[in-house]
Amino acid sequence: MKHMPSPLIDFIEGATSIRELLAPRPGYGISDYPWAKSMLGKHPLPVWQRASVWSVADKVSFIESIYLGADLGSVIINGWLDIDGKAAPFSDCLLDGQQRIGSLFDYQAGKFPVFGSYFHELTQRDQARFRNHQIGLKTCKCFDEEILKRVYDINNFAGKRHLESERAIPVTKQEDGLMDIVAQIYVPEVEFQPSQKHIEEWISFQLGLINGMSDDNPLLLEDEMTAKTLQFTR
Structure with missing residues (x-):
């Protein structure tokens, strides 16, 4: 009898609000994560993460999907491990979701309009609707860089993107x-x-x-x- 391989990492699946995802973590910064190349809000990014590559059109499309009730997928964040009072390498590491989280920050900062309005122009009700919207959250506890790299590659290179000709509603x-x-x-x-x-x-x-x-x-x-x-x- 043949067996399939075990998961590389065990994930805990849940959800979080955009408000919580973008909330700062007082007292922590890039100096607390010397292995990271940069920070995206409170989330350290490893050196093997790609840069911010979404165009403004990509970001607008993603934010539109929030208001239209589409599934936003899940972001993947590593857990925390304390070693002698310091964070172990890759603690709090953002494994998947950089482009989406970056889009959320940019929209909230007023860098582009969505449906004709900038975020600061919205009513308090619509601003709260945005900030309280839920997005999937997967967390894990893995501090082996090679395994984390494999998980990153699997999440980003599995499958194949749709072609423009495969749209349900064609765009000329x-x-x-x-x-x-x-x-x-x-x-x-x-x-x-x-x-x-x-x-x-x-x-x-x-x-x-x-x-x-x-x-x-x-x-x-x-x-x-x-x-x-x-x-x-x-």
């Missing part, structure tokens, strides 16, 4: 390309940001050009496109 190439451009308009360092109305007007303007495009009516040249984009972002 025009809409998809324009939304990529729109995502690039949101620059946190720039004082003026486009409102949802401006974005919708800009998309309508560009779709009008595309729909009426011919040899005698080409798309805007790059400089003209830039000027029009700047007009809608001021």
